Amino acid sequence: MTETDSRVEMISPLMHPAFGPRIPTKELYELPPDWFHVGSGPVYGRVDVDPDDNNLLNKGDGPPLGVRIKLHGRVIDSDGEPVPGTLIEIWQANAGGLYLDEYCDRPWLPTDPNFFGTGRTLTDENGDYVFHTIKPSGYAGPAGSGMWRAPHVHFSFFGPNLSNRLITACYFENDPLNETDFVYAQQKYEHDRDKMIARVEDVGLDGTYLQLVYRWDVVLRGPGATPMDVE
Incomplete structure (x- = not known):
């Protein structure tokens, strides 16, 4: 058993044989600063949201x-x-x-x-x-x-x-x-x-x-x- 597997078993009750662990099992990935959009509202991918x-x-x-x-x-x-x-x-x-x-x-x-x-x-x-x-x-x-x-x-x-x-x-x-x-x-x-x-x-x-x-x-x-x- 790896260290990650042991950690998941110890801290997660959300285990299921069909779905596996339902918590992250890898280190978090830090997003680059220029990925974030700063402005008056959220814009995903810098694409405007159309009314339709x-x-x-x-x-x-x-x-x-x-x-x-x-x-x-x-x-x-x-x-x-x-x-x-x-x-x-x-x-x-x-x-x-x-x-x-x-x-x-x-x-x-x-x-x-x-x-x-x-x-x-x-x-x-x-x-x-x-x-x-x-x-x-x-x-x-x-x-x-x-x-x-x-x-x-x-x-x-x-x-x-x-x-x-x-x-x-x-x-x-x-x-x-x-x-x-x-x-x-x-x-x-x-x-x-x-x-x-x-x-x-x-x-x-x-x-x-x-x-x-x-x-x-x-x-x-x-x-x-x-x-x-x-x-």
Whole structure:
């Protein structure tokens, strides 16, 4: 056993035969100073965020498959104050459970040529955000594990610069896979798991399509902070 393996065993209860250690096992990498952008707000890769970047429904030649959802909420700090100008990025599976990613090792799942599964936006002056997307499917866990992942959307929140980052995910209320999802269940306390649940606010139409409206508010820091959740 190496020194790193011993350290992981001693300090991490988050071990699982299918997922391995869920903490860093290597030394931290110090980013070069010129990688950070200093200015009035976060700019990832120095590429402006367009108003339509939060709409994942219109990036293909036709409509994507799946139930349309409007996922919105508010980003606040530990005092309940809004955090405007926060860069939010999301990524998710399609309606068949497949990520459009070269590292997604489930080639038997159906692709959707009209859904790319990524989006981004900036919170407004009230800390509000919105994404228009489809509800992702759950999918099987690692081969041989017998586990299933619940439907979820990954979120990344950047603070005033790229060194301030919260990576988490939101799950959907009343989904039967939530309680058996290993990653979701790693949150030991029910009140922490509850902070990761998006709740149905309305059901209506987006043009001729059925649309579910989910609300998910996020607290960036403090005792009530939304837990980190990294797959």
